[in-house]
Amino acid sequence: MDKNHPSLQTLEEIRRMMEQSSRFMSLSGLSGIAAGICAVGGAIVANAWINQGSMPSMVYGANDGWHAVEGRYYFLAAAVLVCALAVSFYFTWRKARNSGLPVWNFASRRLVINLLIPLIAGGIFSIALIYNGKVELIGPSTLIFYGLGLVNASKFTLSDIRYLGLLEIALGLVNMFFLSYGLVFWAIGFGLLHILYGLIIWKRYDGPPTGEMLP
Numbered sequence: 001m002d003k004n005h006p007s008l009q010t011l012e013e014i015r016r017m018m019e020q021s022s023r024f025m026s027l028s029g030l031s032g033i034a035a036g037i038c039a040v041g042g043a044i045v046a047n048a049w050i051n052q053g054s055m056p057s058m059v060y061g062a063n064d065g066w067h068a069v070e071g072r073y074y075f076l077a078a079a080v081l082v083c084a085l086a087v088s089f090y091f092t093w094r095k096a097r098n099s100g101l102p103v104w105n106f107a108s109r110r111l112v113i114n115l116l117i118p119l120i121a122g123g124i125f126s127i128a129l130i131y132n133g134k135v136e137l138i139g140p141s142t143l144i145f146y147g148l149g150l151v152n153a154s155k156f157t158l159s160d161i162r163y164l165g166l167l168e169i170a171l172g173l174v175n176m177f178f179l180s181y182g183l184v185f186w187a188i189g190f191g192l193l194h195i196l197y198g199l200i201i202w203k204r205y206d207g208p209p210t211g212e213m214l215p
Contacts (some may be wrong), residue, residue: 027157028095028204034087036194042080043187046073050183085188097204111156120147139182143172143189158205164197 035130049072122145128136151166166187175185 019208027161027201028094029089029198029200029204029206031088031091032198032201034091034198035084036196036198038080038083038087039194040187040191042076043183043191045076048075048181076155107141107156111153114156115149115153118145118152121145124150136182137176138181139186140172140175140179141187143168143175146190147172158198160201160202160204167193 014135057079063128102108122142126141129135129141147165147168147170150161150168152165154162154165171185171189171193175182178185
């Protein structure tokens with residue numbers, strides 16, 4: 001048995017190396033926390049504007065096509081997206097650099113491709129909703145498509161991403177029955193869930209003393 005022990009260690013090391021080469025392991029918990037803070041900040045600003053009475057259609061679902069949403073809301077959404085992507089990339093890049101791993105490799109390309117397919121479909125679907133004046137459906141739709149993207153991409157990164165995706169999908173489906181609270185569900189899904197997920201990931205893989213571990 002003792003003679004076989006080194007061989008078993010070697011096989012285990014080979015397995016771990018193969019898993020690392022096929023899965024992108026440099027996602028940082030701080031990325032989720034920072035992205036969640038960006039989303040919560042955007043939701044707070046949007047809610048303040050809505051309370052000023054500038055966009056009642058988000059609450060009552062007025063069917064006004066493109067004019068149902070003021071231009072500054074498009075700008076706010078774009079700003080939140082850019083902010084979330086920027087901070088997520090920064091913390092992911094920093095973790096990869098500290099771990100001596102490349103950010104862009106075969107595993108990360110597969111991750112991005114499988115994440116983008118549902119996200120692009122969801123983006124086009126959301127544009128169609130805005131065009132037809134169904135802005136009250138944007139919140140749950142983006143949550144559902146985003147959740148599908150996370151589940152789809154979870155095969156190529158930390159397995160914890162799958163559970164976040166399932167929660168996003170469930171939240172979006174519940175939101176379909178409470179459309180007047182779309183902004184609240186959106187803030188929970190893209191904000192609070194991201195922060196909670198980020199804290200869990202940071203504790204399991206980033207924080208001292210254990211460092212990064214495979215799931």
